[in-house]
Amino acid sequence: MLDRPQFQAIQSRRGFLERTLAGLGSMALADLLHGEGRTAQQDDPLAPKDPHFAPKAKNVIFLFQAGAPSQMDLFDPKPKLKKYHGQSLPPELTKDLQLAFIKKNAQVMASVQKFRKCGQSGMEISDLLPHTQSIADEICLVRSMFSEAFNHHPGQSLLMTGSPLLGRPTVGAWLTYGLGSENRNLPGFVVLSSGRGTSGGSSNWSSGFLPSTYAGVPFRSSGDPILYLSNPDGVDRDMQRMSLDALKDLNQERLDKTGDLEIASRIQSYELAFRMQAAAPELLDFSSEPQSVLDSYGVGKEPMHPYAVNCLLARRMVERGVRFVMLAHASWDQHQNLKKDLQKNCDITDQPGAALIKDLKQRGLLDSTLVVWGGEFGRTSLADIRRPEDIDSAGRDHHPNGYSMWVAGGGVRGGQVIGSTDDLAMRVDTEKVHVHDLQATLLNQMGFDHTKLTYRHMGRDFRLTDVEGEIVRKMIA
Numbered sequence: 172m173l174d175r176p177q178f179q180a181i182q183s184r185r186g187f188l189e190r191t192l193a194g195l196g197s198m199a200l201a202d203l204l205h206g207e208g209r210t211a212q213q214d215d216p217l218a219p220k221d222p223h224f225a226p227k228a229k230n231v232i233f234l235f236q237a238g239a240p241s242q243m244d245l246f247d248p249k250p251k252l253k254k255y256h257g258q259s260l261p262p263e264l265t266k267d268l269q270l271a272f273i274k275k276n277a278q279v280m281a282s283v284q285k286f287r288k289c290g291q292s293g294m295e296i297s298d299l300l301p302h303t304q305s306i307a308d309e310i311c312l313v314r315s316m317f318s319e320a321f322n323h324h325p326g327q328s329l330l331m332t333g334s335p336l337l338g339r340p341t342v343g344a345w346l347t348y349g350l351g352s353e354n355r356n357l358p359g360f361v362v363l364s365s366g367r368g369t370s371g372g373s374s375n376w377s378s379g380f381l382p383s384t385y386a387g388v389p390f391r392s393s394g395d396p397i398l399y400l401s402n403p404d405g406v407d408r409d410m411q412r413m414s415l416d417a418l419k420d421l422n423q424e425r426l427d428k429t430g431d432l433e434i435a436s437r438i439q440s441y442e443l444a445f446r447m448q449a450a451a452p453e454l455l456d457f458s459s460e461p462q463s464v465l466d467s468y469g470v471g472k473e474p475m476h477p478y479a480v481n482c483l484l485a486r487r488m489v490e491r492g493v494r495f496v497m498l499a500h501a502s503w504d505q506h507q508n509l510k511k512d513l514q515k516n517c518d519i520t521d522q523p524g525a526a527l528i529k530d531l532k533q534r535g536l537l538d539s540t541l542v543v544w545g546g547e548f549g550r551t552s553l554a555d556i557r558r559p560e561d562i563d564s565a566g567r568d569h570h571p572n573g574y575s576m577w578v579a580g581g582g583v584r585g586g587q588v589i590g591s592t593d594d595l596a597m598r599v600d601t602e603k604v605h606v607h608d609l610q611a612t613l614l615n616q617m618g619f620d621h622t623k624l625t626y627r628h629m630g631r632d633f634r635l636t637d638v639e640g641e642i643v644r645k646m647i648a
Contacts, residue, residue, distance in 0.1 A: 216384045217352045217359045222618025227582025227647075228541040229353075230489040231346065231496070231613065234524055236516075237327065237369040238502035241550040241567050242575035243596045244282045244513055245297045247314045251594040252281035252552055260553075264597060269321045271569040272506060273555050279595075280554035280565055283510065292586035299517040302525035308586040309528050309537070310544075310577040311646050315590020315599045318548050318571040318606050323370035323504065326547030326571065329606055331375045333635045340379035340626070342610060343495035345635045346617060347385045348378075349624050353492030357454065358388040361493055363481040365519070366501040376497060380628045383433060387497060390484070454487055467526040475519050482523040486530055489540050503546055506555045506566040528579055541581030541616050543609075549574025552596040573599040576609070581616045584648035604643055611640035616647070 243249045257278050265275040286295045290307035303310075320326035325335035332339035340348070343360040352359030362376045369375055376387025426434040457465065460483070465471065469479040478500055485496045500520055505512045524544065531537040550567035558564050573592035579585055590602035611621040614635065621640050625632040 215351075215355065216382065217347065217355070219351045219353055220349065222350060223620050223623060224618050226616065226618030228539055228580065228616045229350075230492075230494060230536075230540045231343070231581075231617070232485045232489060232527070232540060232542045233343070233495070233497045234520075234527075234542065234544040235369070235375070235497055235499045236503050236520070236544065236546040237366075237371075237375075237499055238323065238504035239326070239546040239548045239550060239569060239574070240503045240516070241282075241505065241509065241513060242314070242573075242592075243550070243552055244284045244509070245300060245517075246295075246312055246575035246577070247592060247596065248286040248295050248297075249282065249552065249592075249594060249596050252279055252596070255279040255595070256281040260595065264595065265553075267572075268551075268597070269571070270551070270553075271322055273551070273553055273568045277551075277553040277555070277568075279552055280567065281552075290586060292588075294586065294588055299514060300521045302522045306525050306528045306579070309532065310579045310585050311583050311587055311589065312575060312577045313589045313604050313609070313643075313646075314573075314575045314592060315602050315604050316545070316549075316574050316576050316606070316609070317599050317603055321548065321569045321571045323547060323569075324374075326569075327369060327371035327375055330547045331371070332377075332379065333607060333610055333637045337374055338377075338379055339633070340381045340385065340635070341374075341376055341387065342613065342635060343376060343387050343497060344378040344381050344385040345614075345624060346495050348381050348626070349619055350494055350617065352494045357451070357488065357491060357493050359494040360385065360387040360497075361488055361495070362387040362389045362497045362499060363484060364389065364499045364501075365477040365481055366499075366516075369499050369501045375499065380633070381626060387495075454484070454491065457483065464530065467522075467530065469522045469526070474515065475523055478519050479523040479526075482527040483530075486527060486534075486536070489531075489536060490534070505550070506568065507557050507564050509566040510563065512566075531580060537580040539581065541583065541613060542579045543576065543613065544578070545576025546574075570596075572597065578609075578613075578646065582648050583616065583646055587645075589643065589645055602645070605639065607636040607640035608643050610636050612643045612646055615642050 243252070259276040259278060262275070268275055284297045284299055286297050287304060288294070289296050289304040292308050294307040294312060296304045296307060318326060318329055320329045320335045328337060329335045331341040347359035360376065376389070378384070378386035425431070457470070468483045469475040470483060472479070478498070481498045485498060488496050500516070503516055528537065528542060531540055531542070548569055548571035551570040553568065555566045555568045556564070573596065590604060591600045592598065593600045614621040614624060621634060621636045625634045
């Protein structure tokens with residue numbers, strides 16, 4: 172049996188070896204991480220950083236209309252479809268179509284919506300969007316968007332991450348990685364949801380292979396913005412601080428040994444949550460907002476109330492320095508009941524979205540805030556008829572070959588239409604804008620060369636725009 176001095180000697184030798192091997196391992200790990208541009212950050216990873224060049228915008232609000240809005244019923248009038256309504260198109264016109272559910276010999280379905288020339292620009296917008304009509308001169312409408320993905324989850328992934336494959340960082344994560352945040356008490360990237368939920372779910376705001384610090388943080392629009400953010404009964408702020416300090420020390424000890432960036436992210440998330448306990452309630456308190464502002468958004472008015480609250484929260488967030496806010500509203504996936512369900516979605520989103528643009532402008536925030544509106548692709552001009560006996564139940568199938576999105580603020584020139592699709596809404600006719608082109612332009616407005624905002628992972632540099640993307644110069648003021 173060992174006596175105490177012998178035991179202590181063995182323990183000292185063992186401790187020395189452990190510390191030495193751990194130190195050598197940490198040095199090797201640090202060298203590997205450095206080679207991939209992944210040094211563990213002891214300081215706040217969301218501290219503000221400088222972009223590549225002077226930006227036009229410093230915040231983004233992405234009004235994500237998940238499920239794919241029907242462009243020929245909202246933004247891209249196609250009166251010539253009436254000539255072919257109820258007929259099948261010749262095979263040479265449909266041979267290249269990728270369709271999710273319907274056959275290529277499906278019948279043409281002309282839009283029943285009326286369009287109006289709006290603002291000084293004369294931009295044509297559907298009467299389903301009367302409030303959007305009132306901001307026509309503020310928006311840049313792109314009618315020539317296209318994508319390779321014709322199903323929702325890959326399409327949403329391509330729009331948000333630049334790849335139809337899962338596991339890549341989303342645009343909000345890229346921007347918080349590149350710029351940090353201007354508010355230490357709120358996340359740099361916040362997600363607000365309404366409707367049924369997106370097909371892509373959390374992959375639409377994931378940090379992918381970036382540290383999880385840069386992932387989007389889903390907020391609720393009432394009560395605690397994040398479940399369990401408030402302390403339980405009997406735990407005051409001082410007790411919470413002591414508990415976090417103890418947990419931080421343990422995590423820091425592990426971080427020092429491993430260099431694991433996820434441990435650093437965990438430390439930062441706990442600290443952010445503690446600061447949010449004081450900041451979040453004020454963010455959600457609308458008592459300081461004039462009634463006229465609440466009414467302009469439609470707060471308290473159904474069916475738009477949830478989306479109206481989210482739009483107002485988005486303005487309050489960028490006002491407080493949150494870098495990227497995503498409003499995800501679903502679903503616009505109208506394979507059936509197009510007329511009724513499209514009207515419903517427009518009733519929910521039209522007034523709050525237009526009020527957001529007007530409110531940002533009135534407060535001097537629109538110039539520095541880039542607002543993006545759109546979904547992962549568009550809809551076909553061919554009918555998706557699930558019940559032949561009930562033509563009123565018809566909808567439209569997925570269509571990535573030519574659809575519409577709009578952008579406003581942030582140095583974008585409003586009151587203009589970019590691109591066009593052919594008379595039958597089959598494909599882009601002029602000024603094609605790929606998803607990667609939109610992403611490259613968004614990053615440009617935020618002060619980044621999209622080819623140089625990279626992160627080394629698995630031995631190579633990745634970027635939001637993959638290996639493509641051209642800035643849409645016409646979009647820029």
